Amino acid sequence: MDLWEAIRERRSVRTFLDRPVTRETIERLLEAAIWAPSGGNAQTWRFVVLTNPAEIRRIKIVSPGLLGDPAAVIAVCQDLVQARAKGGNLGETFLAPVDAAMATQNLLLAAYAEGLGTCTVASFHRRGVSRLLKLAEGIEPILLVSLGYPAQLPPAPARQREGVFVFGVSRGSS
Amino acid sequence: MELVVDQARLEQAVFELVGYMVTSGRNLIDETPLYGPFRLVDAVSRLILILEKEGVVSDRLRTMQERIDAGKYFVMSDVDEFESFLDSLVDTLVDHADFEERR
Numbered sequence: 001m002d003l004w005e006a007i008r009e010r011r012s013v014r015t016f017l018d019r020p021v022t023r024e025t026i027e028r029l030l031e032a033a034i035w036a037p038s039g040g041n042a043q044t045w046r047f048v049v050l051t052n053p054a055e056i057r058r059i060k061i062v063s064p065g066l067l068g069d070p071a072a073v074i075a076v077c078q079d080l081v082q083a084r085a086k087g088g089n090l091g092e093t094f095l096a097p098v099d100a101a102m103a104t105q106n107l108l109l110a111a112y113a114e115g116l117g118t119c120t121v122a123s124f125h126r127r128g129v130s131r132l133l134k135l136a137e138g139i140e141p142i143l144l145v146s147l148g149y150p151a152q153l154p155p156a157p158a159r160q161r162e163g164v165f166v167f168g169v170s171r172g173s174s
Numbered sequence: 175m176e177l178v179v180d181q182a183r184l185e186q187a188v189f190e191l192v193g194y195m196v197t198s199g200r201n202l203i204d205e206t207p208l209y210g211p212f213r214l215v216d217a218v219s220r221l222i223l224i225l226e227k228e229g230v231v232s233d234r235l236r237t238m239q240e241r242i243d244a245g246k247y248f249v250m251s252d253v254d255e256f257e258s259f260l261d262s263l264v265d266t267l268v269d270h271a272d273f274e275e276r277r
Binding site: 012014057060061062063064067123124125128154155157 | 189190193194197198200201205209213216247250251252
């Protein structure tokens, strides 16, 4: 799989085929996720994988951004106690969510390479998801990723470039 | 026609819809304002599908549901198109608002 193709062709997929994703496939995606960089090499991310339809339906009750019926949902979490221990306040409040996002992007691109569709979801109730997933104290869900074989690929939204890139110091560039 | 409703299935489906709407209500305080109209019309689509599963079927409800699902994701890609889509949904409602005749 060409990296540029994966970067440009990946879409946020919200309609899925009724087809399971194997555990081995999901394990490859998780392996891709943990090869992401992390601040201070903290690697404090944690991943909870749901493939049981009843568990997915339950998590959807408190996750309005989880649309469609994905074959799997991956909760990308952070151990904030470990993040603080390793990176102090910056580690807990800034690096932890950034690291989770970088791991998630790896996962999305790996999923695309496997022919899978994904959607990253931040629209969920933190405490509700934590309770339903029975997360240990200090483990916080940062993002949810829905995963499955796509039934429909949405068109690519236009990319904004005007004023986005600045080379060198430029007054009034923001 | 007598409706045979599977009460347990209906209760479960409504509970899930309630979860979607209540959590949306909380989260929308902090989220993109445009998600508000999206969640409202998406909830309508979900409600119509629940009713349909229990045998409450009508052409106008199905039309609304199909039109919502066909256009709701404009919210992610084109705000102007999303606004036009919502206007057209209201037009569809007006086209089918033959309330008096149906009584």
